[in-house]
Every structure is written in structure tokens, then in C-alpha cells.
Amino acid sequence: METNTTNPAKVHTSVLLNEIIEWIAPKPGGLYLDGTLGMGGHSSAILEKAGEGAQLVGLDRDEQALELAKIRLAPFGDRAHRFHLAFSKFEIALNEMGWDKIDGAILDLGVSSLHLDHADRGFSFAKDGPLDMRMDPSGGMPPASSIVNKGSHSDLNRIFKLYGEEPLGSKIASAIIAAREIKKITTTLELAAIVSKTYPAKRKALSRTHPATKTFQGLRIAVNSELEELKMFLHRITERLNPGARIAVISFHSLEDRIVKRSFRDQSQSCTCPPMQPMCTCGNEQRLTLLTKKPLLPTEEEMEGNPRSRSAKLRVAERSQDTK
DSSP states (O other): OOOOOGGOOOOOOOHHHHHHHHOOOOOOOOOEEEESTTTTTHHHHHHHHHTTTOOOEEOOOOOOHHHHHHHHHGGGGEEEEEOOGGGGGGHHHHHHHHOSEHHHEEOSSOHHHHHOOOOOOOOOOOOOBSSSSSOOOOOOOHHHHHHHHHOOOOHHHHHHISSSSOTTHHHHHHHHHHHHHHHHOBHHHHHHHHHHHHSSSHHHOOOOOOOTTTHHHHHHHHHTTHHHHHHHHHHGGGGGHHHHHHHHEEEEEEHHHHHHHHHHHHHTOOOSSOOOOSHHHHOOOOOHHHHHHHHHHHHHHHHOOOOGGGTEEEEEEEEEEOOO
């Protein structure tokens, strides 16, 4: 695969960049975590804004993205540290650095241009390539083709409906099973064509997106265990935040945003017992303070300049002061 190794900024435009900097509020000497380093757009802006002494750990499952980030972060020298890790394994990186607590953490859960624009990664239904979709092909997880060709009707239907929010999940699952009995489904365009034929003409005419959009989303999430990764990260990251440190998460579909919203809400409550219960027995302590009651959205100007930002939502919370 060819990549732009001279100017990563031209490969991918970071979403909600100004908002991330405003809410994370980087400071000199601060320690920061970018759980989805990508090509380093958010990270480079954080280090530039923070100034002298600030350091950042960036994680990514994609080794190609890490190489591009290396170029973008080169001006910051040993202030930037890259790790080939899923963001749910952030403790490994922090422990290796000797960082007990950090001053801010971010996640950008979007699929980058590096994935969508290169057919050989298998993420795009608009370009023909192997049906792969793995963020980290070296991680031992099976590709999307394995799920498509081996999954039962109930498994496929669950993936399409639960992860893709596709109402025609059962019908699409049946079409896939019928097609694979004739020929193994191995490419993105083969799958996209099967899904497209399943869609009624009227539904196609009224839709603003390709018929395979939700099916591909569901498969990608399943292949990479994306929602499980997010839940694990949100459950554990708070303990590694200094009081007053902020966590900012950019999501791109309702499943992700719902998980972030619920996690921030639950951690911002001092008691999670049922409302009708006379006494508190949960022993829960408030860990976060919500800073964005509603998600922040891109400006009209950003959406016009970067159409892929249109579905982005940003939620921010702050680590509460220790009460012990």
C-alpha cells in the first residue's frame, strides 16, 4: 500500500481539533494520552499547545498509522511516545513510561482516511479489495470474510442489527448465505453488491447513503471488537486521571455515543442505587464531572471542509477531586 510519507496532514484531517484543544487545555509539563493516535493530528496539536516539558503517549493498533504519526510527531522529539497497542491496553504503555496519573486523555473513534481510501484494507464498499476490515492484521483476529462466509444466519443478523443498526439485517443475512453457497465471498464489492440487491428500490431512492453502509459498519465493529474496547477503556481510564484532568471522546455513530454518555453519566453520580431504595448500599463515589451535557458538534465550516466530520460528536468529562 502506498502512503503519503512526507505530509501525513494531507492524508487525514483531524475532526473537532480546535474543540479538543480547548477542552483538554494542555499545559506545560502535562502528561497526555491519545488512545487513537492515527496520524498524529490531535497529538501534535496537544504537544504544540502544551509547550515546554509536556509529554504524550499515543496508541494505535494500525502499524501504518504509527509510521505516519512518527513523521508528524518528529518535531517534538522525545516528548512523543508511540505504542502499537489497542487503547483498551493503555495501562501497559503508562506503566512502561512510569506514569501513575495523567493530565488528559482523548479518543477519536472514527475510521481514518488511511483505512477508507486504500482498497487493500477492506473497509470501503466503494473500492474493490479483500474483505478484511482489521485495524491490526497482525493481531490474530479473523478478517471480515471469515465472519461473512462462516457465520450463521443468527450471528450475521445480530451483527447487522446490533452493530450496524440495519433493519434489514435478517434479509441481508439470508442473501449472504444464499450467495456463499454458490461462491465464497472474498471482496468488498462482492459483499456490497449482495447487500445492494437486497434493498428495495424505494428504500434506495430515499436513502442518502449507500445500501451497504450499515452492513459494513456492523462487520467492522464486530471484527475489531470496537464496543468492547471502548467499554473497557472508559471503565478503567478514570483511575489514571489526575484530579481536574479531562477525558474527551469523539464518536461517529449512536452506539459509541450511547456508551460514552452512559459511562460519563454513571461515573458522575455519587449513588447508583434504584431511586426507590431507602438507603444507599452501592458505596459508589463520584469520579467524573460532566462538562458537556449534550455532545458538541462540528461547525458548519468544518463540515463543509471535511464531510467525514458530519456525524462526529464530542463528549468531555473532568476527573473529580479525590474525596478520600
